[in-house]
Amino acid sequence: MKKKYSLLMTIMIAFLLVVVLSWIIPGGAFSSGVYAKGDVTPLGLGDLTKVPLWTFSTIFQFSLIFLVIGGFYGVLNKTGVYKELVEKTVKKFKKNSKIFLIITVASLAIISSVMGGNTYLFILVPFLTTVLLKLGYGKKASILATVGSLFVGTIGATYAFDVNGYVNYYLGQEVNAFVWYKIILLVLSSALLIMFLIKWAPKEEKAKEEEIPLLVEEKGKAKKSFVPLVVITVIGIIMALVGTFSWSDMYGTDLFTNLHSGITEFTIFGYPILANIMGTIYAIGNWSTQDVNVILIVCSLLIGWIYSIKFKDLLDSFLEGAKEMLPVFLYATLTNIVIVILMNSSTGNFINYTIINYLYGLSDSFNALIHGLVVGVDSFFVNFFPYMSSDVLNITTYFYTDATTYPVIGLITQAVYGLVMYVFPTSLLLVAGLAYQKVSYKEWLKYIWKYLLYLLAIIVAIVIIALSFI
Numbered sequence: 505m506k507k508k509y510s511l512l513m514t515i516m517i518a519f520l521l522v523v524v525l526s527w528i529i530p531g532g533a534f535s536s537g538v539y540a541k542g543d544v545t546p547l548g549l550g551d552l553t554k555v556p557l558w559t560f561s562t563i564f565q566f567s568l569i570f571l572v573i574g575g576f577y578g579v580l581n582k583t584g585v586y587k588e589l590v591e592k593t594v595k596k597f598k599k600n601s602k603i604f605l606i607i608t609v610a611s612l613a614i615i616s617s618v619m620g621g622n623t624y625l626f627i628l629v630p631f632l633t634t635v636l637l638k639l640g641y642g643k644k645a646s647i648l649a650t651v652g653s654l655f656v657g658t659i660g661a662t663y664a665f666d667v668n669g670y671v672n673y674y675l676g677q678e679v680n681a682f683v684w685y686k687i688i689l690l691v692l693s694s695a696l697l698i699m700f701l702i703k704w705a706p707k708e709e710k711a712k713e714e715e716i717p718l719l720v721e722e723k724g725k726a727k728k729s730f731v732p733l734v735v736i737t738v739i740g741i742i743m744a745l746v747g748t749f750s751w752s753d754m755y756g757t758d759l760f761t762n763l764h765s766g767i768t769e770f771t772i773f774g775y776p777i778l779a780n781i782m783g784t785i786y787a788i789g790n791w792s793t794q795d796v797n798v799i800l801i802v803c804s805l806l807i808g809w810i811y812s813i814k815f816k817d818l819l820d821s822f823l824e825g826a827k828e829m830l831p832v833f834l835y836a837t838l839t840n841i842v843i844v845i846l847m848n849s850s851t852g853n854f855i856n857y858t859i860i861n862y863l864y865g866l867s868d869s870f871n872a873l874i875h876g877l878v879v880g881v882d883s884f885f886v887n888f889f890p891y892m893s894s895d896v897l898n899i900t901t902y903f904y905t906d907a908t909t910y911p912v913i914g915l916i917t918q919a920v921y922g923l924v925m926y927v928f929p930t931s932l933l934l935v936a937g938l939a940y941q942k943v944s945y946k947e948w949l950k951y952i953w954k955y956l957l958y959l960l961a962i963i964v965a966i967v968i969i970a971l972s973f974i
Contacts, residue, residue, distance in 0.1 A: 511929075511938055514945040515838045518929040519555070522842050522855075522885075523547045531853030532861060537902025539861040542853030547845070559844045560837055565793065567836040569623060570936060571826040572797045574833075577630050577718040578825020579804040579818055580737075583811040585730035590631070590719065592730075594638045601639040606698055608632050609653045613694045615745070616657020617686075620664030622933055624744045624796050625654055627737075629937070630718045637716050642708025643941040644951040645701055651937035652926065652952075656697055658889070659922035659963070660690025665754045670890050671914040674897035679754065682911040685970050689919065692962050700955045708951075717940060718828055732810050740803040747791035747799075760788035835939040839932045842885050856885040860899060870904045872967055875913060879920040887930045889921055912970050919963045926956055 531542040547555070580586035597604040612632075616622055629650045636646040661667035662683055672681060751757050765787075768776065786795070808818035846854050863878050879896055886892040900913060925931040929945060938948055 510944050510946065511835050511935060512838070514929045515835065515841065515935070518884075519841045522845060523551070525855055526845075529855040529858050531849070531851060531855055532858040533853050534857055534861075534899050534902075537899060539857065540853075541858070542851055545849075545851060545853070551845075555841060555845055555848070556838070558848055559841045562847070563840040563844060564833075564837050566623075566840070567833050567932070567936075569793055569797055569800075570626070570829050570833045570836055572800045573627055573630070574718065574829025575822035575826040576627070576800045576804050578821040578823070578828075579807055579813070580733060581719065581825070582813055582817060582821035583728075583730075583733060583807060585728055585733055585811070587719075589730040589733065590634055590638065593635050597635070597639060601641070602702055604635060604639060605641070605649055605701060608636065608649050609656070609694055609698050609701075612650060612653035613656040613660070613690060613697075616654045617660050617662050617664060617690050619745045619749055620657075620661065620666040621745045621748055622654040622658065622666075623793070624741070624748065626651075626933065626936065627741055627744070627800070629940070633941070634716055634719050637711045640710055641701075643711055643715075643943050644708060644948060645705055647937040647941055647943060647948070648697065648705075648952065648955070649701055651933050652697060653694070654933060655922045655925050656690065656693045657922075658925070659693050659919045659959075660686050661918050661922075662686045662690065663754070665750045667889055667918050668914075669750060669754045670893040671897065671917055673753070674893060675901065675910040675914050676907070677910060677914060682915055682970065685911075685915055685966060686918075689915070689963070689966050692966070693959060696955070696958055696962060700958070704954065706951055715942075718825060728811060733807055736803050736806055736810075740799050743799050744791075744796040747788050747795060749789060751789045753789075763787070829940075832936050832939045836932050836936040839887060839930050839935045842930050843887060843891070846885060854885070856882050856895070857899075860896070864899070864903045870906060870909045870913075872912065872916060872971065875900065875904075876916050876920045879917050880924050883921050883924050884928050884930055887925075887928070887932060889918075892921060893917060908974050912967065912974060915970060916967055919967070923956070923959060923963060926952060926959075 527544065527546040530544045533540050533542065577586075593604075612625060612628070616625060632650050633646045636649060637643070641649070657664070658667055663679070668679075671677065672679060675681075751760055771777065786792075804818070804822060807813075808815070813821070846856070859881050860878050863874050863881070867874050878900075879892070882892050882896050886895055896917065897913070901910075904910075904913065925934060927934075927949065929935065934948075937943075938945065
């Protein structure tokens with residue numbers, strides 16, 4: 505008997521909670537670290553319909569990548585060799601399924617920690633999930649091993665620009681600030697995740713073959729090798745990670761910017777021939793989600809050409825894959841419903857600032873627990889780390905002026921954010937993973953609560969050790 509699939513209800517409860525709070529808590533704003541209290545600005549009946557519409561009209565482009573990922577896998581299935589790649593991988597690790605699990609967790613956590621780009625790394629999730637399910641792991645285990653590993657990478661982020669770049673900027677830190685503590689946190693968190701999945705995770709039923717998403721069991725044996733498919737996919741992922749990583753901001757290098765300028769400024773008889781041929785292509789390091797979507801579409805076209813897929817068939821398979829990912833796209837978009845409330849505030853006063861001001865006011869000096877609570881609360885309202893860190897750390901430096909505590913503050917900020925992303929219904933990647941596997945929020949919480957307690961204990965222990973050495 506299937507359990508109720510209640511992701512939409514969970515997201516709506518989070519939305520209604522903010523609606524209720526808007527009737528109780530006044531908004532507020534910070535200017536140069538000084539809090540200014542605003543008025544209570546309730547969200548009314550009209551907002552119950554307008555905010556969801558605003559969410560889709562203003563935020564959908566950040567979730568569009570899930571549709572493109574679905575389309576990309578639709579094309580992979582059409583080649584026939586993707587099925588062979590999956591089967592050979594499963595066969596290779598059938599007797600050593602734990603090895604594949606360890607490789608999955610370690611590789612995703614390390615790449616996320618060093619490069620960031622967790623949303624782009626979701627490109628790997630369908631393949632890794634398919635292999636894990638075929639190896640006998642359950643749905644929730646495969647979510648934890650993939651999406652959960654990306655959160656581990658955030659918790660132990662070392663050089664990821666979309667985490668460390670922002671923390672270092674707002675706290676005025678060097679690139680290597682507290683890097684050894686972050687590495688230790690990454691290693692321990694990864695080891696805990698692996699141990700939980702192998703030893704302590706609740707037992708699950710094995711997923712049925714027809715329950716595996718984005719996998720079409722086509723008849724017949726593939727006539728070509730899957731090697732070109734793998735090469736193109738890997739190159740595409742590398743391009744996405746490298747192109748969206750801000751090299752100039754993180755390491756101060758202008759290599760890619762200068763290279764882009766040299767190409768676009770090249771002229772023949774005063775005519776910028778290369779710039780006009782290229783069109784609107786930004787320098788490496790300044791690429792966005794839309795550029796990654798283009799990369800995946802180009803990879804799909806290349807794979808279709810190499811495997812002699814007719815354009816109509818390629819388009820049909822792309823649309824079929826995108827259709828299967830439509831629920832993921834819809835739910836992932838709705839996870840931004842709370843931040844959209846803040847973005848559309850007519851007064852510029854937000855209730856999360858009022859809560860932050862109250863929490864920081866509980867102590868006259870730096871308090872690690874209070875800062876952790878601030879990060880956790882604001883991460884519910886502001887689910888993108890760059891925006892959340894801007895919110896919190898810009899304020900934190902006014903409340904906590906002792907710069908010796910800043911490395912610990914940065915460590916707490918990334919660790920707590922990564923931790924709460926495992927549970928918050930506003931967590932884009934979590935909801936995307938649950939929607940992809942059709943796992944309810946309630947099932948997920950019952951599965952991971954013990955793991956989260958162990959993980960919290962590790963984070964607390966590392967923070968206590970870090971505090972003793974400042």
